Amino acid sequence: DAKTTQPNSMESNEEEPVHLPCNHSTISGTDYIHWYRQLPSQGPEYVIHGLTSNVNNRMASLAIAEDRKSSTLILHRATLRDAAVYYCILRELEYGNKLVFGAGTILRVKS
């Protein structure tokens, strides 16, 4: 299973941007980079995904390094509701939508 490395925790101030890093040095050419988050007492929630190019959606932006060995999830203006565990996942195409979760990054947002 593909592996990712994320910081255990990060802290941000409300209304400020947050950059959540993820390293995936063993990524293969067909692996997709997915981000999910898990709010307290809830199941994980899809945030964004990408393959090679940077991606934007209503929730966040995903910046992918040119060599694809790292990526960054960007929350443009953190709110208290963004406090959650953020998981960076490599989805291997041959395994369909099986998700291999690591420990994730605990994001704390201060008001």
Added chain:
Amino acid sequence: DAGVTQSPTHLIKTRGQQVTLRCSPKSGHDTVSWYQQALGQGPQFIFQYYEEEERQRGNFPDRFSGHQFPNYSSELNVNALLLGDSALYLCASSLGEYDTEAFFGQGTRLTVV
């Protein structure tokens, strides 16, 4: 539009017993995956069902089994419960085996005593 629903939300079982957890996928979804999440850890993939067949399986013993019904709903069965089976069990649904987005339910909290 109802999302993924799981039942029950909580239950307590005794070591050695058997348990069945249930999942109804999001409307229109035909693929169901099950995950186990121990306290303080990320979810671990158990298996995935599509077209009423187990398509993929994670590193879990045969005590863990499942079923998918013609209406796409699914059950997770665990036999001979161990204390270590205490966890949050999550169900995720998607449209097909290769859909890019999985929708998760809120989970069933199983406590084995």
